[in-house]
Amino acid sequence: MGTTVLIVDDSKLARIVLSKAVAALQPEWRRIEASNAEEALAKVASETVDVAILDYNMPGRDGLSLAEELRERFPEMPIAVATANLQDEIIARARAANASFVPKPVTEDGLRGFVSGAALRLRSPRA
Amino acid sequence: MTVTRDGATIRLQGRCRVEDAEPLASLLHATPGLTVDLGDCEGLHAAVVQALLAFAPKVVGTPSDPVLRDLILPLLAGERQRGQRPI
């Protein structure tokens, strides 16, 4: 069964960069996009999403609160929050939601840890 | 592929990533007594370091990366007793 990754960012350019980085690391992953939290929630309601990468800084609901909501519904889904803004409070909340961090601007290298770990988790029967 | 087996030697080349821990662990488990060559290694993910500590193979080769060579290699070449903390 294929893996679907949901990329959520309000900036079209950022989505393209993220998408390319994911494609370089996991070419066979199917990539779908959303430009805000509401759209993202609609996507997960309508199809199976295995991995989510969320921009922190979005108009409306931010990526962290979206991560918290996704975590409620999908206890095992690998979720990453992409941000350049690492405040202790944000780190603590992300930790509580069991979300990883991806530094912004997103690069292939910066994304590698999360994507490798996510691939392992999806493959592993433990997860 | 950064984990390759060449006779009695396993070569770790380039940057060894988290995924490499699994093939390395199965090689070391399947064939005890293999040697691991780190000569061309540029970096070891913690999961790979952990596999090397757990199976404790003989480690040869001197990587050029300073962190790897000066801090991590001594841990893999030094305390050989499996399952024991180097205290």
Next chain:
Amino acid sequence: MVQFLVEGRELVAEASRDLAMLIARPDDVAALDGCFRAIHTLKGSTGLFDLQPMGAMLHAAEELLAAIRAGRPGHAEDFARVLEAVDQVDRWLDALEGDGALPADADAAGRAIQARMRDAAPALDQAEAQLPAVPDWQLSAAFTGLSGTAIRYTPRVDCYFAGDDPVAIVAATPQLIALSIAPRDAWGELEHYDPFACNLVIEAVSAAPRGEIEAAFRLVADQVELAELTAAEPGAPAGGMTTRRTLRVDAARIDHLGILADELVTAKNGLVDLAIAAEALPGGHTLGQALRSRQAQLDRLVGDLHAAVGKVRLAPLAPLFARFPRLARETAGALGKSVRLELEGQEIEVDKTIVDGLFDPLLHVLRNALDHGVEPVERRRAAGKPEAGLVRVTARAAGDQVVIEVADDGAGIDPARIRNLAVARGVLGRDAADALDDRDAVDLIFVPGLSTATTVNAVSGRGVGMDVVRAAAARLGGKVTLSGEPGRGTIVRFVLPMTMILTKLMVVTCGGERYGLALDSVVETARIAADRLVVMRSRQAFQFRDQVVPLVILRELVGGSSQGALAPRGGAERVVIAWVGGELVGFAVDAIVGRMDAALRPLDGLLSGAPGLAGSTLMPDGSVLLVLDLAELLS
């Protein structure tokens, strides 16, 4: 998992004790450090099992405590909330012990408590955490003499899945001067090696300023401890605190060790004879003297060993007592009463068997105190007492005994009421009951079937009475009594031996079975030839010194075989001559095996109450030896 349960209980007890102190004195730094450590360790162990709700809840508790350690003022409510989490862990440990799994609602329950703790923890102060002067973990010896900041990073088990590379994170630390990587838990069976379960503890020393180090570990700050190293006292253990190290050992092994120590005493006595023999040899004087001096030295060491082994069995009452606060809170809560529990004497050490055997009876008495002793709030108010009842559980040493009391300041027990109850339940006639003085009347409460509760409720029920408590105390070689004054309260007092007393035994065989006899009653063993036996009033007897001693065929008494005839081997009988009830009696046995010191255990199960048996003990080979009560056998 068994180990986890045992350690979990201890950590829960430690944390509860410290939290109780903090609720009373929120600025108690030692208690704060203590419960932080306990919760941290507890959280660490949950990662080894599938106990996610427990881990998450403890993590939140740890964060709250960490914030307070870092300088945010801590309030009693904060600690009460953490205590709530610790109580929850204790209940989950009960569930794990019973069902092997957390209850189905664990996740929801954990989250609810987490939420309450989060409310208690407003945004963390920016106040810098004060670095401990010395690390509270044991540093790798390789770091001896280094100065800088010591780092201990214990990555989460699932960190590889989250994309963390702990080695890369540490390698990115500025000015790294030393590194050590070790397994967090022993590798175990490599057959089942899991390449993606992180099992590492990474320790490092960096010379960089603390801020830079913290920045390097920012994303994993919850998994890292830092401590300042000074070259002067490298790796000294935590701030002068002497932590007792403990080791768990199977009790049977310790019993075995005790027996070996006894045998050593006997074996070394043989050296005396050897020394004498050597001295008697031509030119052997010097050798003999040397042997004697060695023997004396050995004597002292064996004596010390003997005493030390005896102490091994002693365990403090603390873990036992520590389970009561939560149970008392729950019971009082269920009864809608307000009760303060005071504990005293937890440090008293008694035999482990006694500590273990005391939980049920003490808990029963404690529940009684809360349920029947302490009155409902309205009645207390009417009686002019403080609304909150007080229950004190105290232990004190008295010679070689320990006295444990459960005292409440409740309604007390009315002797008249007990008399009436005893009559009503048909335990005693009216006259007999009225003839009892108050103390004896109160003691009736230990009679089976007599409970003062006139209604059944969920807390004490009515099924188990104080008779069970008394039986439990007796099994431990102790006594339990009850006293008090109507209106002023009740005291239940246990008096128990501090150690399980060692009894010297002679081991004999009879009808193919081995039995133990108390050695202090044995006068002599002898071979009595068949022709020395006489018949006296239809019983066998024999002349021993200047008196006629009745002979009892032991195998007849123990019912081993029905053939009671004398064993005619060589025409002589193996006889153990012993004092029984003020008279000498000879017991014919098949063989005398030897002597041993043994901790006599009261009988339980099928054999309890079997007449003629004083108890049982474990033989060095692990088999059970029944010990005979000769007086009872003859009666």
